[in-house]
Amino acid sequence: MPHAGRLFRLSLPVLLALPLVLVGAGPVGAVDRPVVELSRSQAGTGGSITVTGSGWRPRALLTLLVCGQAEPDRGVTGGTNSCANADGRAVTTDAEGRFRRELPVVEPPVPCPCVVHVATVTGAGAEADAALHVAGHAVEPLPAERSGGRLSLLADTRLRGSDGLLTWFGSPPARTLEVTVGNVGTSPVRNPVFQVGTSHGVFAPQWQDQRWRGTIRPGGKARIELPVELAAGAHGDYTVSLKYGGKVLAEHPWGVGRPWGVTLFWALVLLVVPAALFRAGLAVVDHVRPRHPGHAARPARRLRLPAARRPSAPPWFAPDADPPGPGKP
Numbered sequence: 001m002p003h004a005g006r007l008f009r010l011s012l013p014v015l016l017a018l019p020l021v022l023v024g025a026g027p028v029g030a031v032d033r034p035v036v037e038l039s040r041s042q043a044g045t046g047g048s049i050t051v052t053g054s055g056w057r058p059r060a061l062l063t064l065l066v067c068g069q070a071e072p073d074r075g076v077t078g079g080t081n082s083c084a085n086a087d088g089r090a091v092t093t094d095a096e097g098r099f100r101r102e103l104p105v106v107e108p109p110v111p112c113p114c115v116v117h118v119a120t121v122t123g124a125g126a127e128a129d130a131a132l133h134v135a136g137h138a139v140e141p142l143p144a145e146r147s148g149g150r151l152s153l154l155a156d157t158r159l160r161g162s163d164g165l166l167t168w169f170g171s172p173p174a175r176t177l178e179v180t181v182g183n184v185g186t187s188p189v190r191n192p193v194f195q196v197g198t199s200h201g202v203f204a205p206q207w208q209d210q211r212w213r214g215t216i217r218p219g220g221k222a223r224i225e226l227p228v229e230l231a232a233g234a235h236g237d238y239t240v241s242l243k244y245g246g247k248v249l250a251e252h253p254w255g256v257g258r259p260w261g262v263t264l265f266w267a268l269v270l271l272v273v274p275a276a277l278f279r280a281g282l283a284v285v286d287h288v289r290p291r292h293p294g295h296a297a298r299p300a301r302r303l304r305l306p307a308a309r310r311p312s313a314p315p316w317f318a319p320d321a322d323p324p325g326p327g328k329p
Contacts, residue, residue, distance in 0.1 A: 034128040036118050043105040044135040051116055053128070056097040061121040061202065064089045064101060068108035069142060070115040072129040077142060079246045080204075082110045083117060090121070105132075111140040121202055122239060125251045150245070151189060154221055155180035157250040159228070159240065169261035174229045177240055179250050182221040189216045195243040196226050198254075200234075205241050233259055 039050035051064055067083035070076040076083065084106045091101040108114060114134050119127035161175040177196060183189050192212055197205025216222045228240050238254040 034126050036128045036130040038130050042133040045105055045107055047105045048102050049105060051103050052100045054098045056093045058093060058095050058097050060093045062091050062118055063121055064103050065117045066106055066108055067117045068110035068112050068114050071113055072131055076117055084108045107134060107137045111138040125248050150185035151181045152184050153249045154182045157252045159252055159254055168259055170233045170259045172229050172232045173234060173256050177226045177228050179224050179242060180221055181224055183216040183218050186218055196228055197241040199239045200236060
């Protein structure tokens with residue numbers, strides 16, 4: 001029994017600390033994900049609702065849209081073309097990744113089911129949806145989800161390439177977007193068509209379809225390389241986005257330097273051209289200037305220097321002077 005009492009005294013602190021450890025640990029495998037909540041799940045056109053969110057990236061710029069043909073589990077099936085883009089709102093999260101914003105209730109361009117779609121504008125892509133019933137708006141069932149291959153991002157993206165001398169003089173900057181995707185579906189994906197978009201600042205991306213040649217079998221993965229090119233003379237902070245099946249798979253920032261060669265070229269033009277015109281004008285003026293008739297035939301006057309004067313000899317030293325004779329003074 002003494003051993004039992006000692007064992008009890010030694011295990012008592014451990015038993016008391018165990019609940020604290022379990023509470024602090026939280027659920028195993030829990031991951032913070034963006035959350036969107038609405039003040040009302042049903043509203044009529046012309047009204048407004050309050051949208052709140054948490055779990056977002058701090059100081060992130062978000063867009064809030066009312067979209068049709070969408071469900072929280074499936075997302076917006078038709079992309080942003082199914083949303084009322086003209087009546088959307090923007091909001092910036094606080095230091096804790098939270099926000100609160102009033103959103104007008106409008107009818108999307110396609111029938112419901114509808115959601116309030118919240119997505120990041122720049123930086124790492126994130127999105128979340130909350131179901132919203134727009135009173136009086138048409139409702140149609142969603143198209144059946146296709147069974148088959150589905151691609152998802154497996155590794156971080158990167159841009160391969162660098163600027164050359166021509167880019168320094170305004171040639172279009174070009175890179176190669178590299179991503180690793182995996183087929184999480186049940187059937188092969190053959191020759192998938194991706195959408196590559198580039199956006200500058202807070203503007204929406206300009207999408208371009210690009211087909212990747214190859215087959216990705218179920219459970220397999222592939223390294224995708226797609227060319228990306230900007231307009232001539234582009235500079236500043238850009239974002240390259242990759243979309244497949246209406247969902248954005250990856251985003252990558254791209255800082256493009258200013259084409260200083262173009263500035264140098266115009267600086268030289270502004271200096272050289274006026275100087276050349278000035279010289280040409282002087283040549284024309286000298287050619288058409290009138291001249292006097294006898295000006296060209298007049299010989300050049302020779303400059304004569306005065307002769308050096310010799311010192312005068314005394315009278316008695318002159319050659320023609322008679323030498324003094326005897327008796328002459």
